[in-house]
Amino acid sequence: MNFLDLGRYKPIALGLFGFTLLIGVVLGFNMFMANLLSSDLSGTRFLARQQIQSELILAHSHTMAARLKTHESITDSFNSLRTAVTRIDQTLSSLANDGSFIDDQNRSYQYAALLKEPSAGVLNTAMKNWSAYKTKLDTVLRLSGDPYKNEANGTITLNERGQRLALALADLETVETAASAELSAAFKSVADELESELNARVHTLRLVQTTTIILTLGSFLGILFYLGSTMRNEDVQTGETRKETTDILGTVNEGLFLLDRNQQIGHERSKALSHMFRRDSFDDMSFEDLLRPLVPEKTLKTAQDYVELLWGERVNEKLVKSINPLNEVEVNFDNQAGGFDTHYLEFDFNRVKSGGQLSHLLVTVTDVTKRVMLAKELQESQEKSQAQLDLLLRILHVDPVSLTNFLSDADTSLRMINTILREPAREEADFRIKISSMYRQIHAVKGEASALGLKTVDQRAHAFEDSLADIKDREALSGNDFLPLVVKLDDLFNHMNQVREMLSRLTDLHHAISGRNTTADSGNTQVQADQEQLDELQSSSQSDDRSEGPAALEALMSGTGLKHTLESLAQKVADNCIKQVELECNGLESVPEVYRRTVKDIAIQLVRNAVAHGIETPVDRLSASKPETGQLSIEFVDHGDQGVELVVQDDGCGLQLDRIKQAAIEHGLVTRAQAALMDARQTMSLIFRPGFSTSDTVTSDAGRGAGMDLVRSLVAEHNGRVGMSTARGRFTRFKIWLPAPSKAVAA
Amino acid sequence: MSVVTTASTSKDISRRFTMMICDDSNIIRRKIERELNIDRLEVVASAANGRIAVETFTRQPVDVVTMDITMPEMDGIECVKKLVQIKPDVLILVISALSDKATAIEALKSGANGFLCKPFSDWQLTEALEELLRGAQ
The missing domain is CATH 3.30.565.10 (Histidine kinase-like ATPase, C-terminal domain)
Incomplete structure (x- = not known):
């Protein structure tokens, strides 16, 4: 997956990015403003200190004047005065010139606001005053050097420079108090201006911070809203998808479920499954649990092997469908009437791949009972038609006397079996006698039917014999064990009736043909032949003429x-x-x-x-x-x-x-x-x-x-x-x- | 008879495959050979039982084998196991009467890839083998 391919998380990522960017910008701005404010504070403090500089000038000049009188050294005061004058001059000039100044730590400041009124006017006035003041100060400062001389008598007096200095200082004294006060006021005014500028910036910063907090909260709420809305939409979408899946699984006629590698049934299942298997819960069920009550052990084992086979990579899914042992499984469920319902289920298996790997087997179960029953009916119908045709052909070929005797004997035997079945019995020995008696009867019927080639009778008798053999092998017998025999006997009776009915129809047909032919043309050779055949048949000759059967029946009936x-x-x-x-x-x-x-x-x-x-x-x-x-x-x-x-x-x-x-x-x-x-x-x-x-x-x-x-x-x-x-x-x-x-x- | 075994494992659909027919019935062997209608599949050998099939396969390890289950000397299941041992990627189509599904499944568990039920038509044979070859690509 591409790094930028965030899929459905893209809006969240963009939101977070914007949020972070906003926070970054605001923090940057805050930092900038904080620096600015810090600078403003330093500048204001510096300008405040400049008020002291003017007072220092006053102090140093007074000190120098006093020391000159007492002939003390004035060097340090002189130097301090020079420094103070230079500092004030630089600062004031710079301020008046472009609103900038450099503090005593060489940090430069510039305020455009100082170029505007009222600061500009204050500074101009201060500059003018300072110029006048500075002229007198420069006169003093020009008189650097030692102001004293040693007299011959060892006394110290003012030399010429000293005298001039004293005069200059005296001259200075006339203006200095007023000038200093003006200067001090000017610096105070400028400092006040700067302070108000500082306050304005603090206000701006506060405003920005408030705005930032609002924006941050807004963004946060926005992101929260977006996430909530997205999640809700997704929930709705997931819910709809889920509902669609549920609707499909609830409507589809097939039983659908997934099998994992351990042959455990998955949680998503179609509703039809419950109806098909007559159970509500399939939780924690394995495929084996599902099948075991329904199919014989051998089929179960084969089915498990087949499923195991599908998990293997070698086998081609399409090429093993024909050996699916569960393609038509007969299952029986108890019904309310105490009996059972038989259904035929078809299991189909399809590999489910996830990420190229086989993850599940999709099992589709279809109730194919109707299809199977229809196929059986069709087959039975075809077999019946074929059997009737075969029977007809056989009857036409069978010796009439033998057929008559067989029908009679078989009927007797079947009635005998019926009698035996109806006879009450309680003891095991009685049941065994019943079985052997019936066995003899049915075996004889089967043998005769077989000898005559009456395959359909033979098959039914054989089926009856099979049932008998099955009962005979049981250890303990009860009356219920004989119930299947009643059904089979009934089938045999019905079939024998069919044979008789067929014979009867053949007789009718024969009569119809012979009657019509006799009426039409008594001299017709065909009629003669038919009549001869009938006579022959009625006397039970061994002729294999095809009209034997009907004649034999007719004979039997009279x-x-x-x-x-x-x-x-x-x-x-x-x-x-x-x-x-x-x-x-x-x-x-x-x-x-x-x-x-x-x-x-x-x-x-x-x-x-x-x-x-x-x-x-x-x-x-x-x-x-x-x-x-x-x-x-x-x-x-x-x-x-x-x-x-x-x-x-x-x-x-x-x-x-x-x-x-x-x-x-x-x-x-x-x-x-x-x-x-x-x-x-x-x-x-x-x-x-x-x-x-x-x-x-x-x-x-x-x-x-x-x-x-x-x-x-x-x-x-x-x-x-x-x-x-x-x-x-x-x-x-x-x-x-x-x-x-x-x-x-x-x- | 010379055997050309293509060892290529590419997904080239023009890849040619060699095939051996293993069935004890001469009629079935001829039927398969006659009805086989896939250009890229060439029958290069046939065997009447499992033992002969293993011997032939050892000399000529073909790509595809059609295998009957019930055969004299060595049955199809045993033969499938041996062929897969010799050449694990051999494609084996079991062709047998479907009297017992468990036996057919046993053959597939032994390493066969598909199953075709006898009796089969020419198009069923072709379709099954085409499907088998598709699985190999």
């Missing part, structure tokens, strides 16, 4: 379709178990709409169980003197107001009570002691318990331990009843009674 489905299922299970079975269906066409789904789900479970567990293998049947092919019958009877009845009967091995007990013990459903006390009826009821299975391994047909429990829950939903009877080696019969459709309870 009584004929249910019969077909059950036949296919029985055949599939029989094939898997290497068994032979013949299914006979009666009355399925008359299943009321309200029970269609329930009857289908129950029939599927009972058929699957009958084939898997009831019907023996051909070898066993032959050895039991039975036909190789097992007989399975399903009959639906509508009793009008008395309700409806579904009877499923097989001619298999019957329920094996010992095996049921053993399986129940193995699955932890009952203790060995409890099992021992159970009668046949109680034992049979065990097969309706969730998680019960007599199979050691889980296949798509058995082992999940959910089928009969599902039957029970479906019947219970409609306030129905389940009856069963069995004879070892001969048959098993299930009778499902449901209330009349008019009294049906909506499931």
Whole structure:
């Protein structure tokens, strides 16, 4: 900074300089005046002394006259007289000439005032008088030398010079008293004049000093006023600037604050910050204190490293923004409803340099929740569209029977899971059973969906499995742990409905196309082809024609379709178990709409169980003197107001009570002691318990331990009843009674 | 291949820089070389792993290095440390997939100057390297 570049202090410096200059000038003037006054005083004193000189002349002349009479030495008086005369003459001449004089210490004085009246007149008169007086004095002074002579007789007498001197002195005496008085008066007058001059100067000095004091005080007050005014202006300006800053920080939507090198949050912060972080005070907070409650430990550590990185000189600020770990942070805040609000915050860091040195990091926090949510929605929407398209394409490619079976099985499994979730449990063991039961169900759904290529179903089932695995790993379980499963299950149900809806639309589309084409041209080859495909699909052929799906659904939805489905299922299970079975269906066409789904789900479970567990293998049947092919019958009877009845009967091995007990013990459903006390009826009821299975391994047909429990829950939903009877080696019969459709309870 | 290393530290914008590409993927190495569009930056060497990069750099201490993180034999982080030891004012741009930000930050703490995320476009590469060179002036 330049020495003269005083900036805003320049006026103060100039004021002080002026003030000092004024003081200096005044002091200089005072000094000058003081010297002048001192000189005047000396001059006045000198002139006052000149009055004495005239009296000295008088005294010396008298002394000389007296001594001449007594013949004493007059040398000293003579010399003193000469000196006094010379002094008066010089002084008076000089004064009369130009108003100046030189004192006895050779200091010269000059007063213009003495050249003016009345002093000039006094001096002129004095000069004239002195001239006359001096003529007589000069006569005396010319007679220097010894005035005595020694007579022969040894006496001393006046010589000629002495006599003349005596005469001169006598002559002098005639005028000297008057002349001396005049001279004395003249000097007094001049001294008085000088004194009045001195007084005038003293007055001037006093005036100047008073003025100086006033000016000094004025200047001082002026400077004070200027400083006060400047400070006030600066205060106002600072206040305005401060207010502007406060206004900006209070209005801006971003959270702004500075971080110092120790990662401490600065004092200036935007108001939005409080709202964003749900806190009022950030005093003495470090960046770590701010983040720790909000982000995982790993993110916190990475964020601190990132901030540390920005303090380093090596890293290019713009080239590290992409690795900012806080560019989209999910934070959760408790809300008043007892839950929490999720927000997404974006932290941006900018280096702040002061004097070329990195002084702070400016942190800008933006609430990007809307942006993130929109992006997520967009992504979900895109994924959903893509998934629907994928689903549609998959459905068109999937074997209709497999799809039908899958939809049926998956629905059963999901309902089973729903039942398990709703079942009350308190003990840790109950929770563990619930988990394993659900795990089996969902795993089967996932496996089948995966096999069929239904990716969207597969993903959802997988997500459900993940949640289950998460709960399973927890040490202590409570009912609340199962809540996330309900959400995921709901999602799965909805998705399965979407699949069904899509199938339904495809069926409608197929009908519309085939109907129009039939009307338009019955001979059209395309119509023939469509009709053939429909027929083919309705008979569940293995054709991969794209119209399989809709046809399969249609089949599923009708009584004929249910019969077909059950036949296919029985055949599939029989094939898997290497068994032979013949299914006979009666009355399925008359299943009321309200029970269609329930009857289908129950029939599927009972058929699957009958084939898997009831019907023996051909070898066993032959050895039991039975036909190789097992007989399975399903009959639906509508009793009008008395309700409806579904009877499923097989001619298999019957329920094996010992095996049921053993399986129940193995699955932890009952203790060995409890099992021992159970009668046949109680034992049979065990097969309706969730998680019960007599199979050691889980296949798509058995082992999940959910089928009969599902039957029970479906019947219970409609306030129905389940009856069963069995004879070892001969048959098993299930009778499902449901209330009349008019009294049906909506499931 | 001869290496001309300019030792000048002046703020001359016409200063020429030599560059080495270090990436285990031949495709990425060729992509960088092909898409590099900065006249004053000349690729004079390339390396398929950290060890080769250090050896090459010891013989030819270039001005700029693009560095992958995950590489066989010697990873990018270790390599960055060694290169900075050899030539403290070397400019290193880490080019890596952003699977883990902590790893990227670790590389930068080791002495790298900037980061470019894979996959990148030709203009992103050029912009990042221009920014890197601006920081050197």
